[in-house]
Amino acid sequence: MSLYGQAKVKNWRYKLKGNFHFTHSPSPIRNVDDSNHLLGITKPRHMIYLHSYGGEAPFFEALSQGKLLGTRCDNPDCEYQGTLYQPFRIHCPDCLARCTTVDMTDLAKTKGYIHTFMICERAGAFNTLDKPIKFVNIEFEGVSTILMSYLSVGDPKIGKRVIPIFKKFDPTYTITDLSWVVEGTTEEQLPHGFCF
Numbered sequence: 356m357s358l359y360g361q362a363k364v365k366n367w368r369y370k371l372k373g374n375f376h377f378t379h380s381p382s383p384i385r386n387v388d389d390s391n392h393l394l395g396i397t398k399p400r401h402m403i404y405l406h407s408y409g410g411e412a413p414f415f416e417a418l419s420q421g422k423l424l425g426t427r428c429d430n431p432d433c434e435y436q437g438t439l440y441q442p443f444r445i446h447c448p449d450c451l452a453r454c455t456t457v458d459m460t461d462l463a464k465t466k467g468y469i470h471t472f473m474i475c476e477r478a479g480a481f482n483t484l485d486k487p488i489k490f491v492n493i494e495f496e497g498v499s500t501i502l503m504s505y506l507s508v509g510d511p512k513i514g515k516r517v518i519p520i521f522k523k524f525d526p527t528y529t530i531t532d533l534s535w536v537v538e539g540t541t542e543e544q545l546p547h548g549f550c551f
């Protein structure tokens with residue numbers, strides 16, 4: 356059984372099981388410049404945060420199944436009806452109507468290009484990606500927005516064709532379950548747990 360608390364929803368209510376708050380032994384903070392006097396203590400503690408995905412939940416579920424979902428405004432009264440969004444937008448920013456979910460996996464596999472990129476040698480707290488991180492902004496033909504993601508195999512170059520890969524084995528249900536590789540990458544080159 357997991358040490359960490361787990362959550363599920365039953366009868367439309369959150370049901371929590373296990374520990375969600377942890378404390379550890381304090382340690383003294385001493386002033387080494389002044390006879391090592393006690394100034395205070397550290398209080399190690401951590402907690403588990405419940406992150407609700409709301410209307411974006413289908414997007415994350417689909418990644419674990421090897422699908423990339425986008426959304427489209429289908430409101431006939433909208434000036435920009437038919438606009439396709441990636442990343443997934445729940446509501447149309449122009450008319451505020453609820454967008455229609457669209458499976459754009461095939462489009463992503465055939466019409467994705469690097470719009471721009473940056474390579475980061477350092478990362479912030481809680482980073483889980485391998486360094487250097489090759490961040491890529493991906494442009495799709497027929498899509499009005501640009502997706503921020505990361506390249507797992509190959510060298511980024513503006514205009515280069517890229518193919519999505521999905522962490523279908525042991526998914527994390529986060530955005531890092533989606534990554535990209537340059538065109539021509541083989542299945543054997545993919546990172547652990549990922550497939551096309």
Ligand SMILES: [Zn+2]
Nearest residue numbers: 428433447450
């Ligand atoms: Zn609209």
